[in-house]
Amino acid sequence: MSTAAALPWKDRKRYLWIISAVLPALPLLSLALWSMTRNDLSLWLTLLVVYGVIPVLDLVLGEDRSNPPEEAVPALEADPWYRWLVYAAVPLVYLTVIVGTVFAMTAELGLLGYLGLALSVGWIGGAGINIGHELGHKKGLFDRTMARLSLAASGYGHFQIEHVRGHHRDVATPEDSASSRLGESYYRFITREIPGGFSRAWRLESERLARQGKGPWTPGNEILQPALVTVLLYGGLTLWLGWQALPFLLLQAAFAYTLLSAANYVEHYGLLRDKVGEGRYERPQPRHSWNSNHIVSNLVLYQLERHSDHHAHPTRSYQALRHFEDAPQLPTGYFGMFLVALFPPLWRRVMDPRVLAHARGDLSRINIDPASADRYQNGHRPVAA
Amino acid sequence: MTRWRCPECGYRYDEIAGDLHEGFAPGMKLCGLPTDWTCPDCGIIPAREFVPDADGRNPEADKR
Ligand SMILES: [Zn+2]
Numbered sequence: 001m002s003t004a005a006a007l008p009w010k011d012r013k014r015y016l017w018i019i020s021a022v023l024p025a026l027p028l029l030s031l032a033l034w035s036m037t038r039n040d041l042s043l044w045l046t047l048l049v050v051y052g053v054i055p056v057l058d059l060v061l062g063e064d065r066s067n068p069p070e071e072a073v074p075a076l077e078a079d080p081w082y083r084w085l086v087y088a089a090v091p092l093v094y095l096t097v098i099v100g101t102v103f104a105m106t107a108e109l110g111l112l113g114y115l116g117l118a119l120s121v122g123w124i125g126g127a128g129i130n131i132g133h134e135l136g137h138k139k140g141l142f143d144r145t146m147a148r149l150s151l152a153a154s155g156y157g158h159f160q161i162e163h164v165r166g167h168h169r170d171v172a173t174p175e176d177s178a179s180s181r182l183g184e185s186y187y188r189f190i191t192r193e194i195p196g197g198f199s200r201a202w203r204l205e206s207e208r209l210a211r212q213g214k215g216p217w218t219p220g221n222e223i224l225q226p227a228l229v230t231v232l233l234y235g236g237l238t239l240w241l242g243w244q245a246l247p248f249l250l251l252q253a254a255f256a257y258t259l260l261s262a263a264n265y266v267e268h269y270g271l272l273r274d275k276v277g278e279g280r281y282e283r284p285q286p287r288h289s290w291n292s293n294h295i296v297s298n299l300v301l302y303q304l305e306r307h308s309d310h311h312a313h314p315t316r317s318y319q320a321l322r323h324f325e326d327a328p329q330l331p332t333g334y335f336g337m338f339l340v341a342l343f344p345p346l347w348r349r350v351m352d353p354r355v356l357a358h359a360r361g362d363l364s365r366i367n368i369d370p371a372s373a374d375r376y377q378n379g380h381r382p383v384a385a
Numbered sequence: 386m387t388r389w390r391c392p393e394c395g396y397r398y399d400e401i402a403g404d405l406h407e408g409f410a411p412g413m414k415l416c417g418l419p420t421d422w423t424c425p426d427c428g429i430i431p432a433r434e435f436v437p438d439a440d441g442r443n444p445e446a447d448k449r
Contacts, residue, residue, distance in 0.1 A: 211408025
C-alpha cells in the first residue's frame, strides 16, 4: 500500500479511448477494402466486428472492475483530452454517413453489398447516438450543440431532451418507455420505446416553451433544431445524388434507431425503483441499471456499459465512471447482449433468473410487463441459465 | 433564502434571476416550480430536494 500511495495514479485507458473515437470510421475501411477487392462481402466488415469480433473479445478478455481512486477523479474529469476524443468522433460520423451514401449510390453494388453498407452506416449512426449521449449530459453549450449534431446524423435529435429530462427522471419505473420490463421481448419493446421517447421529448419541450410563453413551433424548439439539421443533411444528399439516396438514408437511420432500442433494452430490464410517496420514487441508485465491466465493448462505447454509475451520477464523465459491487451485472458486454436480445426465449433464459435473483424473488420489486405477468405470478419460475 | 443548488450535480437556481431557458421568470420561487420538474443538468433531482446554496460556495466541491 505504501509503494502504491507513493506512485501517482495513472489512467491505463487514457490512450485506449481512441478506439471509441475512431469506431465511426470503420465502414470507411470496408469501403477501401471493397475498392481493392470488389467483393460485396467486404462491406460486412463493420457487422463482423460488432457482432463477431467484439463479443468474442469480451468473452475472452473479460472484465475490468477497477475504479480510479476518488482523489484522482477531479483531474480526470477536468482533463480536456477525454472531451476532445468525443468531439473528434462527431465529424467522423458525418463523414461515414456522407461517404457511405455516395458510395451506395455510385458504386456497382449487389443487394448483399448494399445491405451490408446500409447496416454499417446505420451502426455508425448508432455510435453517433452514443457520442451524443456522452456530450448531451455535459453542461456547456458547445457540448450540447455537438451532442445534437451527432444525434442529427441518424435523425435522433430529440434524444437529448428525451434522455436527460425524461429517461433519467423516470428510469426503472413502469412510467418509463425506455426501461424494458420483465417478460417484454426486444421486438415489443421497440414498438413502445421509439414512439414513447418521441412523445415524451415533445411533451417536455412543449412544456418548457409554454413556460416561456411560446408554442412548440418556434425556432427555439430544441427538437426542431436538430431535426432541421437532419432534413438538410438527408435532403442535401438526396438532391445531390438522386431520390435513391433517401431510402438508403432512411434504412440506415431505422437501423440506428433499433440499436439505441437495443441499448435501452439491456440497460434496465426488469429493474424497479421503490416508491417513496405518491407518484414519487427513490433516487436512482447503481442497483437500478444493469452494469457491464467488459473491457473491449466498454472501450468501443466510451464506457457506456458502466451504466449503474451513470444513472446514479448522470453528469459524471465516461472516463471516471465506476464499478459498484451492488450493481446487477450483465453476463457479457452490450454487443453480445444485443445478439441475445434478438432471440427472446434465449434472452429470458439468460436474464430472467438474474432479474429474479436481484429482486430476491420478490415480484413486487420487479418492473413486470403486464401482458406477461401471469407467466411469473402463477408460481412458474424461469429455468436457471 | 433565494439561492438553491442541486445536490447531485451543482446546478444552481437563483430565485432572483429565475432561469429563462427553463421558462422561469425572475422572482419565481423554488417552491413554485412544477412538481414533475427535475434539475435540467442531471435530470434526476426534483426542485423540492434542492439544498440552500450559501453564497461564495463552490458547487463543484460537492460534485460526485
Ligand atoms: Zn442536477
